[in-house]
Amino acid sequence: MRALPLLFLALLASTAAGAAPEPAAPAVAPAERAHGAVGARLQPGANSFTEAQVRARLAAMGFSEIADLHLDGQGIWRGRAGHAGHTLAVGMDFRGEVAAE
Template identity: 45%
Template sequence: MQRFIITVAAAGLLATGVNAQSAQNGSHNPVVKDGSPKTIAAPAKGANSFTENQARGRFAKAGYSSLSKLTKANGLWQGTAMKGGKQLSVMLDYKGNITAH
């Protein structure tokens, strides 16, 4: 009987750990990025620590070419670039997200 109680208690602890782990996997943490650039509607405001070369690399990885001289203002890297045959104003926020208009 004692062995049965220990077995049931151990199974309960294992099931609780699995549930807690799957809840963490489905959570959204905007600070943790997968590294791929995302195009969004509006840039996030905040201090930007990307260097100009890193910013250029993010734009290139997202498919932008002919990038003009980039300037950094209000925490955003800004410039113009070509994508899909169109010249666009582009911005890169501190999270690595790209905004194009």
């Protein structure tokens, strides 16, 4: 008779341990891993980056099909780029921080 409750507890413990979900590592897109923190608030200021440097930074962060780059009146490079199958508006400020939406 004593073996039955112990067997039940052992079965319950093994089921509970097997049912615990494993923590999943969040999927991080290449653009979010690279220096420049996509989504950072862009700061206006005197920008010394060239168009070629901006293209290279965006490409290194995983963006493709970079187009329509221009320096706006606040010193922020703005344009369009592809990422994960979507075309996004992108920007890069004088600090090299990148934002995409």
